[in-house]
Each structure stands twice: as C-alpha cells, then as structure tokens.
Amino acid sequence: MKNIIKDIIKPYQGEKGSLIPILQAVQEETGFISENAISTIAQNLNMSEHEIYGVVTFYTQFRYTKPGDHMVKVCLGTACHVRGGEQLLDRTENILNIKPGQTTLDSSFSLERVACMGCCALAPVVVVDNKIYPNVTGPKVEKIISKYSSPDKKE
Amino acid sequence: MDFVEIREKAVAKWEALQSSETPVIYLGAATCGRAAGIEEVAEEIRTTSKELNLNISLVEVGCIGPCFLEPLVYIQKNGSPSVCYGKITPGKIKKLLEDYLINNDPRPDLALGTLGDGRVSGIPGLFEHPMLRHQTRLVLRNCGIIDPGQIDHYIARDGYLGIKKALEMRSSEVIDIIKASGIRGRGGAGFPTWKKWEICHNVQSDDKYLICNADEGDPGAFMNRSLLEGDPHAVLEGLLIGAYAIGANHGYIYIRAEYPLAIKRLEHALSQMKSYNLLGNNILGSDFSFDIKIKQGAGAFVCGEETALIASVVGKRGMPMPRPPFPAISGVWGKPTIINNVETLGTLATIMRKGGEWFAGFGSESSKGTKTFSLVGKVKQTGLIEVPLGTPLKKIIFDIGGGIADDKKFKAVQTGGPSGGCIPAELSSLPVDYESLMSAGSIMGSGGIIVLDEETCVVDIASYFLSFIQAESCGKCSPCRIGTKVMLDILERIKSGKGEITDIDKLSSLAETIKNASLCGLGQTAPNSVLSTLRYFRSEYEAHIIDKSCPALVCKDLIKYAISEEKCAGCGLCRKKCPADAITGKKKNLHIINESICVKCGICYQVCPSKYGAVEKTTGFLI
Numbered sequence: 001m002k003n004i005i006k007d008i009i010k011p012y013q014g015e016k017g018s019l020i021p022i023l024q025a026v027q028e029e030t031g032f033i034s035e036n037a038i039s040t041i042a043q044n045l046n047m048s049e050h051e052i053y054g055v056v057t058f059y060t061q062f063r064y065t066k067p068g069d070h071m072v073k074v075c076l077g078t079a080c081h082v083r084g085g086e087q088l089l090d091r092t093e094n095i096l097n098i099k100p101g102q103t104t105l106d107s108s109f110s111l112e113r114v115a116c117m118g119c120c121a122l123a124p125v126v127v128v129d130n131k132i133y134p135n136v137t138g139p140k141v142e143k144i145i146s147k148y149s150s151p152d153k154k155e
Numbered sequence: 156m157d158f159v160e161i162r163e164k165a166v167a168k169w170e171a172l173q174s175s176e177t178p179v180i181y182l183g184a185a186t187c188g189r190a191a192g193i194e195e196v197a198e199e200i201r202t203t204s205k206e207l208n209l210n211i212s213l214v215e216v217g218c219i220g221p222c223f224l225e226p227l228v229y230i231q232k233n234g235s236p237s238v239c240y241g242k243i244t245p246g247k248i249k250k251l252l253e254d255y256l257i258n259n260d261p262r263p264d265l266a267l268g269t270l271g272d273g274r275v276s277g278i279p280g281l282f283e284h285p286m287l288r289h290q291t292r293l294v295l296r297n298c299g300i301i302d303p304g305q306i307d308h309y310i311a312r313d314g315y316l317g318i319k320k321a322l323e324m325r326s327s328e329v330i331d332i333i334k335a336s337g338i339r340g341r342g343g344a345g346f347p348t349w350k351k352w353e354i355c356h357n358v359q360s361d362d363k364y365l366i367c368n369a370d371e372g373d374p375g376a377f378m379n380r381s382l383l384e385g386d387p388h389a390v391l392e393g394l395l396i397g398a399y400a401i402g403a404n405h406g407y408i409y410i411r412a413e414y415p416l417a418i419k420r421l422e423h424a425l426s427q428m429k430s431y432n433l434l435g436n437n438i439l440g441s442d443f444s445f446d447i448k449i450k451q452g453a454g455a456f457v458c459g460e461e462t463a464l465i466a467s468v469v470g471k472r473g474m475p476m477p478r479p480p481f482p483a484i485s486g487v488w489g490k491p492t493i494i495n496n497v498e499t500l501g502t503l504a505t506i507m508r509k510g511g512e513w514f515a516g517f518g519s520e521s522s523k524g525t526k527t528f529s530l531v532g533k534v535k536q537t538g539l540i541e542v543p544l545g546t547p548l549k550k551i552i553f554d555i556g557g558g559i560a561d562d563k564k565f566k567a568v569q570t571g572g573p574s575g576g577c578i579p580a581e582l583s584s585l586p587v588d589y590e591s592l593m594s595a596g597s598i599m600g601s602g603g604i605i606v607l608d609e610e611t612c613v614v615d616i617a618s619y620f621l622s623f624i625q626a627e628s629c630g631k632c633s634p635c636r637i638g639t640k641v642m643l644d645i646l647e648r649i650k651s652g653k654g655e656i657t658d659i660d661k662l663s664s665l666a667e668t669i670k671n672a673s674l675c676g677l678g679q680t681a682p683n684s685v686l687s688t689l690r691y692f693r694s695e696y697e698a699h700i701i702d703k704s705c706p707a708l709v710c711k712d713l714i715k716y717a718i719s720e721e722k723c724a725g726c727g728l729c730r731k732k733c734p735a736d737a738i739t740g741k742k743k744n745l746h747i748i749n750e751s752i753c754v755k756c757g758i759c760y761q762v763c764p765s766k767y768g769a770v771e772k773t774t775g776f777l778i
Binding site: 016017018019020021023024054055058059060061062076077078079080081082083087090091094114115116117118119120121122123125130132133134137138139 | 186187189190191222223225371372373374375376377380412413414415450451453454455456467468469470471472473488529530531532533537538539569572603605607611616619620623629732734754756757758761762
C-alpha cells in the first residue's frame with residue numbers, strides 16, 4: 001500500500017500545491033483515503049497529518065472507507081429535487097437497505113447523494129458507476145439496481 | 156505551418172465534410188446525449204450500416220440545446236443539409252437508415268429540422284423549431300454543430316481569429332474592446348470584465364495568473380458543462396485573449412470532477428493547441444507566451460468564491476479570505492490573478508472578431524449581450540438556451556420552454572442557484588437582466604432557470620436551498636455556520652407542522668444578520684431563497700404554520716394518502732409495491748392504507764394505474 005502511494009506521489013514531487021491532485025490520484029487508485037495514505041503523503045510532502053486531514057475532510061469528493069463494487073449516486077440537484085429526487089433517494093435507500101455514505105454488508109453497493117451531475121434537463125437522474133440514467137422513476141430505479149446485482153450476492 | 160496555412164487546411168477539411176459523398180451521421184454526444192442513450196444508438200448504427208452494406212462516417216458533436224429530445228442524430232446525405240431526428244432509440248435505426256439512405260425518404264414525419272445551407276423537401280430548418288426559434292446563439296454558435304474533438308472544425312468557423320487580432324494590438328486596446336462590449340461576468344456577480352482586467356493589467360509582476368472557473372457548482376445549472384463539451388476551443392481562445400490583455404503567463408482551468416467528459420475534451424483540445432503553436436512559447440509567432448493547466452475541483456460549492464477557489468488551487472481548504480487585497484493584485488502564490496467564468500471566456504473570441512459595439516447591440520441598457528441558461532424543472536421543453544439579456548421571463552418559459560409540463564399551473568421560477576431566489580408567476584414579464592432580477596429579490600447567478608409549478612412547495616424549495624448552503628458553508632464565519640443551521644431547523648419545523656407564527660419573524664431577522672455579517676458571497680446570499688419566498692409566498696408559510704397544511708401537497712408530515720372507495724378496482728399493484736407493507740386488501744376488493752405504518756413514500760400514488768387514479772393525497776388536517 002505504502003509503495004503504491006509513493007509511486008502516485010512521485011510525479012508530483014517538487015510541484016507546488018499538488019496535495020489535492022495527489023489525494024485525487026490516491027482515491028482513484030485505491031478507492032478511498034486511508035489513514036495510512038494520509039501519513040505516507042504527510043511524510044513525502046513534509047506536511048503535518050493534521051493539515052492533510054483538514055483538506056481531505058473539507059472536500060466532499062473524498063471517502064474514508066472502501067466503497068462497494070458499484071457506486072450508486074442519486075442526484076439531488078435542484079431540477080432533480082423538484083422532479084422527485086428526494087423520493088427517489090428514499091426508494092433507493094429502501095432497496096439497498098443503506099443510507100447515503102454507507103456500503104451494503106456484502107460490499108456490492110455504496111450509496112451517495114450528489115449535489116448536481118449537470119444533467120438537469122433529464123431530471124431526475126441516478127448514476128451507477130459512470131453510467132447516467134435519465135428520467136428515473138421509483139420502479140425504474142429498482143430495475144436499474146437489479147441489473148448490477150450479482151446473483152450470488154443477492155439476499 | 157503558419158496560421159494562414161492552418162486555416163486554409165481547416166476550411167478545406169470542414170468543407171469536405173459538409174459536401175461529403177459518403178453519408179455523415181452526426182451524434183449528439185454531450186453528457187445529456189450519453190445519458191439518454193446515444194452510445195447504444197451509435198453502436199446500432201455501426202452494426203446496421205455494416206449489415207445494410209452502407210458506407211457512412213460517424214461524427215460526434217456537442218449539445219445543440221433541446222435536451223428533452225435527446226438522443227439526437229443528424230443524417231447528412233450527398234451534401235444536403237443534415238436532417239436532425241430526436242428521441243432516437245436503437246430500435247428506430249434500421250428503418251431510418253433504410254428509408255433515408257437507401258430509399259431516399261428523409262422521413263419528414265420523424266425529422267425535427269435541417270441543419271446547414273439548403274433545404275430537404277418537406278422538412279423545416281432546425282432553427283425554426285419552437286425551442287430554437289426565439290434564441291440568439293453567439294456563445295453556443297458551434298455547440299452541436301462542430302466536432303469538439305477537432306480543432307480544425309473550430310478554426311474553419313473563424314476560430315482563433317480573435318486571438319490573432321488581439322495579438323496585433325496592444326493589450327490595453329484589447330481591454331478597450333471588451334469595455335465597449337459591456338460584457339459583465341457571467342459567473343454570478345456580474346462585475347464588468349474589463350474593470351477586473353484593467354486592475355490586473357496595471358500591476359507589474361513577472362508572473363500573473365488567469366483562471367477559468369469551470370466549477371459550475373449551482374445545482375440545476377449545466378451551461379458551462381455544455382459549452383466545454385461542445386466547443387472547448389471557444390473557452391480556450393477566450394483564455395488566450397484574457398491572458399494577453401492582462402499580461403498573464405500562467406493559466407488554470409478549475410473544473411469540477413463531476414464533469415469527466417468536459418475534462419477529456421479540454422485535455423485533448425490543449426494538446427491540439429500545442430501542435431498548432433496556439434499554446435506555449437511565442438504563440439502564433441508573437442512575444443506572447445502562455446500555458447494552461449487543468450485543476451480538478453474536489454467538491455466544494457464555496458470554491459465558486461474567488462479567494463476560496465485560489466486557496467483550493469494552491470492545495471488548501473477552500474476557505475474565503477477577506478478582501479482587500481483583491482486577487483487581481485494578490486492571488487495564486489501572492490501573484491496577480493484574474494478569475495473569469497467559462498461563459499465569459501467563451502464569449503470573448505466573438506467579441507474580438509466582431510467588435511465591442513457589435514456585441515453591445517444585443518441585450519438591454521445595463522446588461523449587454525446574450526446569456527446562456529439551463530431551462531429546467533417543470534417546463535415542457537427543457538434544455539440549454541441562449542437569449543439576449545433583457546428577454547422577459549415569460550418568453551423564456553412559454554415560447555422557448557413551451558409552457559408548464561403536464562399543463563399544470565405556473566407558480567414561480569427560481570434563478571441564480573442557492574444564492575438566488577424565487578420569482579412568482581405574477582412577475583413573469585420581468586426582463587432577465589442583472590438589475591431586474593436583483594430588484595425582484597433574486598440574482599442572475601450563472602444561469603440556472605428552474606421552473607416551478609403548483610405542485611412545488613416553496614417552503615420545501617427554501618429549505619432545500621438552505622440545507623445545501625448549510626452543508627456547503629465553510630464554517631469560517633459564525634453567522635453563516637450557525638445562522639444557516641438555525642434557519643434550516645426552523646424551516647424543517649415548519650415543514651413538519653410544528654412551526655409557530657413567530658418563526659416567520661425569526662427567519663427574517665436571522666436572514667438579515669447572516670446577510671450583513673458574513674464574509675463571502677455564499678453567506679451574504681445564503682438567506683435569499685427564504686427571503687424571496689417569504690416576500691412572495693408568505694401565505695404558504697402561514698398555511699404550514701397555522702392550518703398545518705401544505706397547499707402543494709409536498710411536505711411529507713402534512714399530507715396523507717388514502718384510497719378512494721369508489722375508484723379502487725382492487726388490482727393490488729399498490730399493495731405489491733408498498734415498501735412498508737402498509738396496504739391491505741384482497742384482489743378485486745377495496746384496498747386500505749394503514750396510516751400508522753405508512754411512510755408516505757408516495758409509491759402507491761405513482762403506481763396506481765391512471766385509469767383508476769384511486770390513490771388520493773390530502774392535506775390540512777390537524778396532526
């Protein structure tokens with residue numbers, strides 16, 4: 001783990017203001033920002049762990065636990081909100097039996113609420129991994145999620 | 156290769172595409188098109204054209220605007236203008252290709268319109284479509300028309316002539332042209348672009364920075380995404396013009412990570428610029444040198460604020476700083492820094508080419524030019540639009556947007572994102588310009604227009620925006636950090652039917668304090684959604700507080716669902732779909748909702764077949 005992170009940091013060495021791109025690269029590679037990652041970055045950038053922790057927790061992009069196999073994001077931008085995004089989130093929470101920010105016990109799914117995906121004209125939208133689903137209704141979200149459920153992991 | 160040669164080749168390439176003997180199929184492949192399924196459509200086109208032995212070329216284009224008709228494909232045959240088809244599914248492809256490409260029937264019944272010179276019999280021009288007819292497209296002139304991955308397409312349509320012209324002038328003359336255009340910042344505050352530039356231009360420094368703010372954090376707004384995806388070079392040329400005018404040698408594009416396609420387009424565009432000597436040292440053989448780097452935002456709305464954005468660019472928490480010093484004097488690494496919005500930059504090349512006075516001919520007295528908007532919410536024709544500033548709201552909503560979805564009643568329009576407010580239907584003649592929106596209690600913001608109908612609760616909308624702001628408050632100033640939380644608590648209380656009549660005064664007084672005592676724009680505008688709804692919809696707040704009712708039937712705690720004895724046919728769909736098992740009833744018999752376990756998710760209301768319409772929502776009972 002330590003070596004992976006060191007490799008990520010290498011190209012940024014000596015570049016001013018590179019903390020956020022490094023954190024983004026670490027999350028891209030490992031899925032989340034672990035305590036170990038923070039201390040390795042701190043040593044390499046000659047910064048305090050506290051300072052890095054402060055930056056990580058400031059931005060909503062960063063996660064602190066390993067996400068599930070599939071990331072389900074329910075958009076709650078304004079257009080999605082007025083077109084029933086909140087109900088859609090309720091429904092999704094019900095289907096996955098988790099709250100936003102959590103991961104299912106079998107690690108299949110993580111759920112997040114996002115502020116806006118910029119697909120407002122097709123609201124409400126749900127994003128699974130990188131695929132955006134437009135004009136999602138309650139029954140539709142059920143179908144979408146079942147597409148990603150692996151049979152052996154189904155309850 | 157000098158620019159004259161580059162341009163000649165680009166024009167030849169573009170013209171060859173327009174008059175191609177091989178049919179060309181253009182795919183609307185911006186994020187909205189992809190979400191609507193253009194990739195599956197493209198795959199089907201590839202397979203079917205092979206099957207039918209058709210030789211075709213596929214070209215990706217950006218978003219032309221009417222997103223509600225996505226996915227869009229345009230078929231161009233034998234140099235005729237391309238014919239645009241909307242809501243295309245893979246299932247429609249085979250027949251369409253057979254009809255048009257083999258049997259020469261362009262299917263006027265399916266076509267939305269034609270794009271390009273000339274006519275195809277029986278099909279009107281695409282820009283005569285009701286949604287496009289009333290628009291003036293200066294910023295979006297290339298969106299949906301050129302391949303954003305091809306710098307030559309941009310150059311063939313007069314791209315990079317703006318910077319070429321600028322480089323033949325003194326930088327102060329460039330500022331004069333922008334001053335004459337009257338353009339004001341398109342990101343929110345509406346500060347005159349030339350004024351900001353002039354301050355930075357007059358500061359002496361070896362290093363200066365120009366940042367393109369592409370963090371488009373307003374929920375409900377996607378104009379910047381569309382422009383970057385559809386015509387990235389327009390924004391990049393704007394960066395060159397701005398950098399030359401202020402004397403900057405470093406550029407950043409600060410873009411949100413939620414826009415992966417826009418980032419990809421920009422990265423590709425930057426590498427193309429380098430190969431044409433439009434980036435790097437001695438651009439187009441001049442003394443002007445400039446580099447551009449992409450910085451991905453990590454998700455913080457407050458980074459729309461200039462000083463917070465700068466903190467984020469240098470790798471810190473995005474906390475705003477007191478001004479002065481203004482970034483134009485001391486910004487990134489203490490160097491003079493200008494931050495311009497994507498759309499502002501995307502407009503500059505056209506202004507340079509056509510002149511400041513020409514641009515000032517569009518728009519109203521104090522708000523010059525055109526502005527892009529994302530027209531969304533409860534409106535029939537949703538999408539990306541561009542109109543001259545000063546266009547009345549009702550023209551946008553009814554002529555361009557086609558009126559309210561499902562023919563419901565128009566209630567209000569929300570502009571300016573979380574910092575903006577709601578403008579009621581009575582004020583729909585209001586011209587959309589910086590001052591008029593401000594006087595009505597809202598702001599222009601970056602250009603989100605969210606249409607609300609009678610089924611939208613304004614207390615819910617106010618609390619939606621406040622919860623957004625509260626979560627995004629950086630925490631530096633107590634009035635914003637604590638005040639927004641207290642306001643939100645009050646709103647939630649009102650929404651749940653536990654509000655008291657004194658809450659309205661409490662909200663107003665907290666709003667004033669937060670406005671006056673916060674450091675940055677986020678805090679100063681945080682209460683706008685509450686203040687504007689209190690101003691125009693006070694009676695709706697009172698209904699929640701006094702009558703314990705939500706007139707729009709939205710607030711969960713104030714509504715209940717019941718099944719009508721007369722209408723229920725006993726189909727059992729609601730019972731099967733109820734996640735709380737709150738519905739009982741035998742097949743073909745009346746079903747009943749057990750109120751004590753109902754979670755008010757509304758699924759029964761959604762799934763009850765419209766021919767029965769047996770599930771009813773009511774409000775106005777004492778809880």
